[in-house]
Amino acid sequence: MTSDPYCPHPAVLRSVEPETPGVATFGMEFQEPARAAAFHHRPGQFNMVYLPGVGEVAISIASAPGEGVGLRHTIRFVGRVTNALQSLRPGAVLGLRGPYGSAWPVEEARGRDVVLVAGGLGLAPLRPAVKALLAERAQYGRLWLLYGARQPSDRLYVAEYADWERAGLELLVTVDRADASWRGAVGIVPLLFRKLALDPSRTLVLTCGPEVMMRATVHEAIDRGVAASDVYVSLERNMQCAVGLCGHCQLGPEFLCMNGPVFPYERVARFLGKEHF
Amino acid sequence: MVNTSAVVMEKSELGNLIARLWAEGYTVVGPTLAQGAIVFDELRTADQLPIGWTDEQEPGSYRLKRRDDGAYFGYAVGPHSWKKYLFPARLTLFSIERTADSFAVHQGSTDVPRYAFLGVRSCDLHAIAVQDRTFLHGPYVDPHYERRRERAFIIAVQCGTAASTCFCASMNTGPRATQGFDLALTELPEAFVVEVGSERGGALLVGLNVRAANGEIEAAHQVTETTKRQMTRTLDTSDMPALLYENLDHARWDDVAGRCLSCTNCTMVCPTCFCHSVDEVPDLLGERSERVRQWDSCFNPELSHVAGGSTRPDIRARYRQWLTHKLASWIDQFGVSGCVGCGRCITWCPVGIDLTEEVAAIRGSDRA
Numbered sequence: 244m245t246s247d248p249y250c251p252h253p254a255v256l257r258s259v260e261p262e263t264p265g266v267a268t269f270g271m272e273f274q275e276p277a278r279a280a281a282f283h284h285r286p287g288q289f290n291m292v293y294l295p296g297v298g299e300v301a302i303s304i305a306s307a308p309g310e311g312v313g314l315r316h317t318i319r320f321v322g323r324v325t326n327a328l329q330s331l332r333p334g335a336v337l338g339l340r341g342p343y344g345s346a347w348p349v350e351e352a353r354g355r356d357v358v359l360v361a362g363g364l365g366l367a368p369l370r371p372a373v374k375a376l377l378a379e380r381a382q383y384g385r386l387w388l389l390y391g392a393r394q395p396s397d398r399l400y401v402a403e404y405a406d407w408e409r410a411g412l413e414l415l416v417t418v419d420r421a422d423a424s425w426r427g428a429v430g431i432v433p434l435l436f437r438k439l440a441l442d443p444s445r446t447l448v449l450t451c452g453p454e455v456m457m458r459a460t461v462h463e464a465i466d467r468g469v470a471a472s473d474v475y476v477s478l479e480r481n482m483q484c485a486v487g488l489c490g491h492c493q494l495g496p497e498f499l500c501m502n503g504p505v506f507p508y509e510r511v512a513r514f515l516g517k518e519h520f
Numbered sequence: 521m522v523n524t525s526a527v528v529m530e531k532s533e534l535g536n537l538i539a540r541l542w543a544e545g546y547t548v549v550g551p552t553l554a555q556g557a558i559v560f561d562e563l564r565t566a567d568q569l570p571i572g573w574t575d576e577q578e579p580g581s582y583r584l585k586r587r588d589d590g591a592y593f594g595y596a597v598g599p600h601s602w603k604k605y606l607f608p609a610r611l612t613l614f615s616i617e618r619t620a621d622s623f624a625v626h627q628g629s630t631d632v633p634r635y636a637f638l639g640v641r642s643c644d645l646h647a648i649a650v651q652d653r654t655f656l657h658g659p660y661v662d663p664h665y666e667r668r669r670e671r672a673f674i675i676a677v678q679c680g681t682a683a684s685t686c687f688c689a690s691m692n693t694g695p696r697a698t699q700g701f702d703l704a705l706t707e708l709p710e711a712f713v714v715e716v717g718s719e720r721g722g723a724l725l726v727g728l729n730v731r732a733a734n735g736e737i738e739a740a741h742q743v744t745e746t747t748k749r750q751m752t753r754t755l756d757t758s759d760m761p762a763l764l765y766e767n768l769d770h771a772r773w774d775d776v777a778g779r780c781l782s783c784t785n786c787t788m789v790c791p792t793c794f795c796h797s798v799d800e801v802p803d804l805l806g807e808r809s810e811r812v813r814q815w816d817s818c819f820n821p822e823l824s825h826v827a828g829g830s831t832r833p834d835i836r837a838r839y840r841q842w843l844t845h846k847l848a849s850w851i852d853q854f855g856v857s858g859c860v861g862c863g864r865c866i867t868w869c870p871v872g873i874d875l876t877e878e879v880a881a882i883r884g885s886d887r888a
């Protein structure tokens with residue numbers, strides 16, 4: 244009989260690392276070793292994370308394939324399910340199913356320059372792409388990460404920045420509101436584009452963040468001569484099933500859970516620009 | 521054309537056919553009168569059918585009327601569609617039970633009813649085929665739908681009457697059913713012509729009182745030809761999906777938004793709409809919970825909820841989503857239109873919004 248695609252599989256919570264106020268990274272591992280062994284994801288994909296008795300939410304996989312044991316998810320506590328996750332301690336059992344969706348074009352980017360543009364929590368799904376690009380650093384040209392956070396204390400993965408820069412990533416961070424200690428840029432993240440010496444013909448842009456921020460990023464990139472087919476966005480919509488059956492995540496002809504969340508901008512441009520579509 | 525083998529069955533034999541289905545383990549469901557409409561429910565005997573009744577349907581209105589004959593199937597489709605059996609409005613997918621150091625998943629009973637659908641019209645056969653594409657032929661198969669679907673026995677009825685709201689002819693989905701059934705009945709004044717569409721359909725007839733058909737086959741063909749000629753409503757689907765994609769800013773969306781109540785009726789009665797939510801329903805002790813799937817609607821603002829609110833916060837956006845999905849993006853997603861021309865959404869819209877008129881208005885002033 245056909246297996247049930249709505250069915251979660253037990254996973255143990257191994258670690259909870261606070262990131263910023265209201266955000267933490269959860270390390271999880273499938274209870275069944277066979278399921279863990281069979282799980283292969285690509286950067287940019289997501290899982291459905293299930294808390295028995297509470298509900299299920301779509302969460303990006305924040306760890307790179309093969310990075311340590313288990314899977315990491317960086318979660319913002321915003322509502323019913325995510326708030327309930329907040330109170331879990333290591334050892335708790337929750338459910339996972341996945342991986343779902345499309346991935347960042349990490350392979351296609353070989354030989355090219357890559358600009359990763361993240362806003363807020365949008366760095367979570369880009370983190371595995373950062374790790375994958377740096378793992379094969381010699382395969383790529385210049386690698387930039389432009390990252391915008393509301394304030395310095397909202398930056399994710401701060402402890403990793405030095406390693407990433409040593410491995411060959413050029414990191415530019417900007418905040419909306421600086422505090423007394425902040426020495427970096429202030430302003431919205433798409434403006435950081437203006438600081439880059441881009442060769443648009445060899446550049447790929449991968450962006451994830453609030454939709455307004457991604458739209459501004461796309462504009463900056465295209466204004467600088469990057470082809471619309473070389474700009475990738477990761478979109479977010481309500482998702483109930485993640486397997487193309489519930490209908491919640493549609494954007495025109497696309498089911499974001501299966502055809503997305505990562506799209507070449509060119510593919511979704513005509514619908515993304517339509518207000519409330 | 522009648523292209524399957526056909527026999528003739530006396531009308532009085534229909535009761536035996538129903539009894540035969542029950543005896544073979546089927547739960548027979550079909551049209552019956554309830555609450556002022558013709559709805560689907562379990563049928564034990566043929567006289568539970570709305571014999572001698574018909575319906576008068578107009579945008580926003582449905583009325584039952586007496587016929588001047590004793591026809592068994594002299595009406596069009598009502599508010600129910602077969603999706604209520606194949607894709608139930610509320611269904612527990614499975615339950616989750618906490619154990620000492622994990623949780624266990626208990627699949628609901630796989631012993632779902634073996635339904636026999638009696639009286640499936642051509643539009644609804646097409647609607648079932650449309651939902652098959654969603655639930656069975658995509659990258660992920662829904663086993664809950666699959667179980668119900670693969671066991672269902674389908675007895676079609678060739679339409680002898682069309683409602684004013686019907687437009688299957690222009691959608692190429694009727695009125696004659698040509699495939700997708702086990703048996704198909706055409707009601708003649710004195711008897712049924714029974715077309716056999718499958719081996720198990722033929723097997724069911726063994727032992728029933730039927731005889732070879734002669735001139736009745738041509739008479740049966742004329743029944744649907746006449747119905748087709750009666751049909752007045754049409755939907756021009758040429759240049760879909762482009763027509764709607766290119767008119768996402770059309771002024772007509774504001775116009776219809778001023779009339780639409782966002783009540784969800786159209787999506788509930790539509791035989792192809794498949795959107796649903798999945799909710800967690802825990803027991804009081806918190807040890808067990810059910811994952812419950814329920815019909816949802818693009819007219820509910822919560823359907824598109826994300827951080828920061830609904831991505832379709834107003835009725836204009838929601839009606840536009842319904843119509844562009846039904847008639848345009850469905851084609852990209854599934855290779856067919858999401859509309860089979862059954863007219864239910866027209867009849868059951870409390871304010872009589874008619875999608876054929878909305879499309880005609882957009883077409884009439886393309887890119888307005």
Ligand SMILES: Cc1cc2nc3c(=O)[nH]c(=O)nc-3n(C[C@H](O)[C@H](O)[C@H](O)COP(=O)(O)OP(=O)(O)OC[C@H]3O[C@@H](n4cnc5c(N)ncnc54)[C@H](O)[C@@H]3O)c2cc1C
Nearest residue numbers: 300301302303318319322323324325481482825826827828
């Ligand atoms: C592909 C994908 C990847 C995601 N990755 C992450 C991630 O890595 N980390 C993370 O913290 N969140 C991520 N999200 C968002 C996450 O799914 C929602 O925050 C979560 O569903 C909210 O559920 P809740 O029960 O806690 O909140 P609710 O009580 O349901 O709602 C609280 C708030 O969250 C909004 N919301 C509800 N459902 C969603 C949804 N599916 N998407 C967005 N907002 C929603 C509501 O509108 C409301 O503002 C992702 C979403 C998608 C579709």
Ligand code: SF4
Nearest residue numbers: 790859860862863865
């Ligand atoms: S959109 Fe209306 S006419 Fe078309 S199949 Fe659905 S209910 Fe029937």
Ligand code: SF4
Nearest residue numbers: 780781783784786869
């Ligand atoms: S079109 Fe009619 S039936 Fe559909 S939501 Fe609007 S008012 Fe309700």
